[in-house]
Amino acid sequence: xPSASKAQTKRSSKVLASAxxxxxxxxxxxxxxxxxxxxxxxxxxxxxxxxxxxxxDPGRTYEQTGYVALHSLYSTLMTFNGDDINxxxxxxxxxxxxxxxNTAYTFKLRDNATFSDGSPVTSAxxxxxxxxxxxxxxxxxxxxxxxNFKAPxxxxxxxxxxxxxxxxxxxxxMPASSIINSKVAKEKGATDSPxxxxxxxxxxxxxxxxxxxxxxxLERNDxxxxxxxxxxxxxxxxxxxxxxxxxxxVDIQNQKLTLSRSKSPEIALDLTGNLLKDLPESLKVSQKxxxxxxxxxxxxxxxxxVSSNPEFVAAFKSAVDYKGLADLMGPGxxxxxxxxxxxxxxxxxxxxxxxxxxxxxKKHLAxxxxxxxxxxxxxxxxxxxxxDLGTIATKVQGDVEKAGIKLExxxxxxxxxxxxxxxxxAVMGMTPHALSYPRAENLVTVLGPGGINAxxxxxxxxxxxxxxxxxxxxxxxxxxxxxxxxxxxxxxKVMATDSPFIPLGENSGAIVSTPQVSEANYTSAGWIVDLAxxxxxx
Amino acid sequence: xxxxxxxxxxxxQRTGIxxxxxxxxxxxxxxxxxxxxxxxxxxxxxxxxFILVQAVPGDPVSANLSDAALGDPSAVxxxxxxxxxxxxxxxxxxxxxxxxxxxxFGTSQQSGRPVLTDLLDYVPATLxxxxxTMILAILISTCLxxxxxxxxGRWHDQVVRVVSLLGLSTPPFWISIxxxxxxxxxxxxxxxxxxxxxxxxxxxxxxxxYSVDALLSGDLExxxxxxxxxxxxxxxxxxxxxxxxxxxxxxxxLEVLRKDYITAAYAKGLPTRTVMIKYLLRAGLVPIITVIGxxxxxxxxxxxxVESVFSWPGIGQYAFKSASALDRxxxxxxxxxxxxxxxxxxxxxxxxxxxxxxRVRLT
Numbered sequence: 001x002p003s004a005s006k007a008q009t010k011r012s013s014k015v016l017a018s019a020x021x022x023x024x025x026x027x028x029x030x031x032x033x034x035x036x037x038x039x040x041x042x043x044x045x046x047x048x049x050x051x052x053x054x055x056x057d058p059g060r061t062y063e064q065t066g067y068v069a070l071h072s073l074y075s076t077l078m079t080f081n082g083d084d085i086n087x088x089x090x091x092x093x094x095x096x097x098x099x100x101x102n103t104a105y106t107f108k109l110r111d112n113a114t115f116s117d118g119s120p121v122t123s124a125x126x127x128x129x130x131x132x133x134x135x136x137x138x139x140x141x142x143x144x145x146x147x148n149f150k151a152p153x154x155x156x157x158x159x160x161x162x163x164x165x166x167x168x169x170x171x172x173x174m175p176a177s178s179i180i181n182s183k184v185a186k187e188k189g190a191t192d193s194p195x196x197x198x199x200x201x202x203x204x205x206x207x208x209x210x211x212x213x214x215x216x217x218l219e220r221n222d223x224x225x226x227x228x229x230x231x232x233x234x235x236x237x238x239x240x241x242x243x244x245x246x247x248x249x250v251d252i253q254n255q256k257l258t259l260s261r262s263k264s265p266e267i268a269l270d271l272t273g274n275l276l277k278d279l280p281e282s283l284k285v286s287q288k289x290x291x292x293x294x295x296x297x298x299x300x301x302x303x304x305x306v307s308s309n310p311e312f313v314a315a316f317k318s319a320v321d322y323k324g325l326a327d328l329m330g331p332g333x334x335x336x337x338x339x340x341x342x343x344x345x346x347x348x349x350x351x352x353x354x355x356x357x358x359x360x361x362k363k364h365l366a367x368x369x370x371x372x373x374x375x376x377x378x379x380x381x382x383x384x385x386x387x388d389l390g391t392i393a394t395k396v397q398g399d400v401e402k403a404g405i406k407l408e409x410x411x412x413x414x415x416x417x418x419x420x421x422x423x424x425x426a427v428m429g430m431t432p433h434a435l436s437y438p439r440a441e442n443l444v445t446v447l448g449p450g451g452i453n454a455x456x457x458x459x460x461x462x463x464x465x466x467x468x469x470x471x472x473x474x475x476x477x478x479x480x481x482x483x484x485x486x487x488x489x490x491x492x493k494v495m496a497t498d499s500p501f502i503p504l505g506e507n508s509g510a511i512v513s514t515p516q517v518s519e520a521n522y523t524s525a526g527w528i529v530d531l532a533x534x535x536x537x538x
Numbered sequence: 539x540x541x542x543x544x545x546x547x548x549x550x551q552r553t554g555i556x557x558x559x560x561x562x563x564x565x566x567x568x569x570x571x572x573x574x575x576x577x578x579x580x581x582x583x584x585x586x587x588f589i590l591v592q593a594v595p596g597d598p599v600s601a602n603l604s605d606a607a608l609g610d611p612s613a614v615x616x617x618x619x620x621x622x623x624x625x626x627x628x629x630x631x632x633x634x635x636x637x638x639x640x641x642x643f644g645t646s647q648q649s650g651r652p653v654l655t656d657l658l659d660y661v662p663a664t665l666x667x668x669x670x671t672m673i674l675a676i677l678i679s680t681c682l683x684x685x686x687x688x689x690x691g692r693w694h695d696q697v698v699r700v701v702s703l704l705g706l707s708t709p710p711f712w713i714s715i716x717x718x719x720x721x722x723x724x725x726x727x728x729x730x731x732x733x734x735x736x737x738x739x740x741x742x743x744x745x746x747x748y749s750v751d752a753l754l755s756g757d758l759e760x761x762x763x764x765x766x767x768x769x770x771x772x773x774x775x776x777x778x779x780x781x782x783x784x785x786x787x788x789x790x791x792l793e794v795l796r797k798d799y800i801t802a803a804y805a806k807g808l809p810t811r812t813v814m815i816k817y818l819l820r821a822g823l824v825p826i827i828t829v830i831g832x833x834x835x836x837x838x839x840x841x842x843x844v845e846s847v848f849s850w851p852g853i854g855q856y857a858f859k860s861a862s863a864l865d866r867x868x869x870x871x872x873x874x875x876x877x878x879x880x881x882x883x884x885x886x887x888x889x890x891x892x893x894x895x896x897r898v899r900l901t
Contacts, residue, residue, distance in 0.1 A: 044736050044737055046736045054602075054647070054648045054649060054650065054863075055649070055650045057650070060650075062604055136616075137607070137610070137612055137613040137616035137617070138603075138607065138613070139602075139603050139604035139606070139607045139613075140604070140606075140607075141607065141610070141613060142604075142606040142607050142609065142610045142613060143606060145610070197616035197617075197619070197620060198616065198619055198620055203650040204650060204651060207649075207650060207651065220739075220740075222659070222740075222851065223649050223651075223656075223659075224659070224660060224663075224851030224852075224855055224856060224859075225663075225732065225733060225849075225851040226732070226736075246736035248732060248736065248849065249732075249849055249851065250730070250731060250732070250849045251731070251846050251847055251849055253715065253847075254718065254730055254731055254847065254849060257718065257719065257722060257723045257730060258730045260723065261722070261723055261726065261730075413862075414601075414862060415594075415595075415596035415600070415601045415862065415863075415864050416595050416596055418596065418600045418601060419595055419596045419597060419600055422600050422608065436604065436606065442606070445606070446605055446606070446609075452605050452606065452608065452609035453605060
């Protein structure tokens with residue numbers, strides 16, 4: 001090569017060196033603007049979470065991130081204080097009175113409650129919001145089916161049901177029952193008419209502007225990136241400590257790094273299960289056991305003569321190492337006493353849950369007349385709240401193999417899994433489950449004989465035991481909260497022996513916070529954390 | 539359509555149209571033909587993507603409604619009616635196509651917003667990192683490829699080959715995680731992701747690219763913060779793009795280096811710089827342009843994991859979320875966008891051939 005090529009090479013090297021230097025300079029010069037150290041950043045609470053929401057329209061929201069935001073942007077008739085989920089307390093309501101048979105609840109509204117535009121919250125707004133919720137027929141609407149809403153005067157709302165409904169105060173605390181400013185919403189296309197599902201056009205507006213009476217108002221909503229809430233000047237209750245909250249869409253692993261390094265007021269909403277391991281001691285963790293993992297065996301003989309054999313189900317139940325599964329799930333996980341997670345009324349102590357007994361499993365399998373059966377086992381290929389379902393499924397596979405059951409693990413993308421599961425053709429499988437509102441009766445409606453999920457696994461009133469049918473009906477017909485709780489305990493005991501659902505374990509939801517904040521408490525009420533309750537530490 | 543220079547001059551004069559001979563009408567005719575073909579291909583892509591989206595196992599109703607709502611036939615019917623899923627497929631397609639011709643890409647089931655609005659939010663975020671990535675990658679890979687070709691077989695060449703092989707075989711998302719860990723967690727010199735620090739308000743939208751918009755608005759503080767957030771994603775994407783491009787540049791230039799006219803150029807005593815730039819690089823540019831086009835298109839279309847690690851709200855993240863939720867209008871919108879990107883880049887690449895190499899003629 002001619003000598004001039006050396007000069008060319010030297011020039012190339014210089015270009016490369018300059019480029020590298022420029023990159024390093026860009027990286028380091030930006031340090032000064034790193035949000036974590038600026039004083040203005042300290043007035044902002046940063047909530048890191050992986051965004052799961054479609055909309056901020058209260059009538060249509062059903063996902064976690066949406067609920068967190070709604071609870072801060074809107075008020076509801078009732079609420080739960082702190083992390084207590086046993087006793088709903090009035091929020092927009094000044095008082096609540098139940099009829100003796102729990103078929104009617106009368107809510108008297110506060111006089112001082114106003115929307116963020118300064119207009120008073122009236123009973124007409126409440127009736128409009130709740131009727132709209134029903135008629136939008138979104139994911140939450142079915143919980144409100146059968147309820148009627150009336151406004152005898154400006155400050156009174158009467159909610160009636162055609163049968164005793166002691167859960168009404170709890171339903172009125174759900175973020176879905178947020179009260180919207182009906183005048184503003186109607187101007188933007190909202191309607192509570194029976195055709196609301198197709199005629200209501202307010203979603204686009206409500207995704208960019210909050211029309212509520214909560215402690216915050218929506219400043220910005222960039223669905224893939226960030227949601228910014230700022231304190232509501234017209235808030236009628238106790239003003240929040242942080243005037244600005246930035247909910248940021250951050251990958252889970254990144255949340256762990258961020259919280260570990262941050263010196264600002266920050267919280268992480270998704271660090272649960274094994275993700276809680278190896279966190280710095282300075283970080284605070286608030287957690288509650290509120291979500292479960294269960295397996296099912298399809299009871300429809302036309303789907304599988306193996307999985308529908310009750311002795312096979314019993315063999316499976318006896319073969320699983322529940323303690324080992326809980327250990328795999330990470331800190332905050334444990335074995336289940338029944339199907340209801342620890343935090344909810346009606347849960348059973350962990351000791352009353354199923355235990356591994358390989359010998360018993362083998363006997364059940366022999367009684368089923370099966371020898372080394374092979375069964376497909378589907379599950380969504382996801383990590384749910386820090387728990388990798390593939391790891392759990394592999395452990396279950398190993399456990400039941402000791403009893404002579406061979407599982408063919410079939411991980412599926414979530415939508416494909418839902419299709420199979422909801423289509424009723426999956427022979428066996430497992431899924432995580434969280435309650436839609438903090439009362440286990442909604443678990444009974446889905447897992448009881450003939451319930452939505454029970455139907456998918458071929459477990460109907462016709463082929464379920466009479467005890468199971470009776471226990472489910474007892475829950476649904478209980479007329480008081482206390483009676484319901486007792487009925488749910490009894491229901492789980494029957495389910496433990498008679499149902500095709502196998503409780504694999506329970507895991508916690510958690511809020512991890514930096515030392516710069518206090519009172520960042522996890523709640524199982526549905527909204528994960530009350531952002532307005534969080535205070536700057538010190 | 540283009541013909542290689544191998545054809546005789548006479549034949550090309552008889553049948554061909556020279557891009558560089560000033561025959562503007564012929565060029566325009568060619569351009570028009572290509573645009574019509576592109577439109578046809580886009581129409582074809584709407585059919586193909588519509589069919590494929592229907593073929594995906596999974597029902598949008600199952601993916602979008604809660605268990606409880608799925609048990610309520612009126613809720614299921616309302617969802618189907620709202621999203622037009624109760625119509626026959628053929629009606630759904632022509633409704634989609636009709637709306638498309640009016641610039642309406644449909645409404646996203648996950649965001650409730652027009653798909654076009656979503657795309658206009660997400661695409662600039664991707665462009666903001668893809669454009670600098672491409673510029674850097676072209677510069678670096680050209681230098682490295684040239685170095686490796688010129689020093690063929692020597693240690694410079696070996697190092698470049700090993701490094702590019704390593705770059706190619708390391709998944710970008712893994713490099714992203716390592717980069718984030720090292721530069722954010724260990725050294726603390728980089729932000730933890732996102733496009734801006736929480737205390738800053740995004741600049742008024744002009745292009746949708748925060749750095750550009752901040753600069754246009756004269757807000758240097760926000761500009762600095764936006765650029766700071768761009769550095770790591772760009773560095774990671776540049777690394778993997780450079781790894782791919784360098785190999786192509788090297789092999790393309792090696793091919794040209796063996797040509798007689800290069801030897802002749804040296805024999806004539808032309809300076810190495812002239813040989814490198816006017817003979818070697820220019821001649822080797824045609825295959826490189828093709829790869830650059832493909833690399834740019836794939837940067838725009840599929841950096842989902844890198845975007846995910848850096849919490850960068852780009853088109854990759856939008857595509858992933860849409861696919862997870864079986865959000866058919868959004869999936870169709872993204873598919874059309876990606877198809878358009880590929881087709882336009884192909885068109886531009888074809889046109890650039892003529893500029894890069896005078897022997898290439900458009901016919």
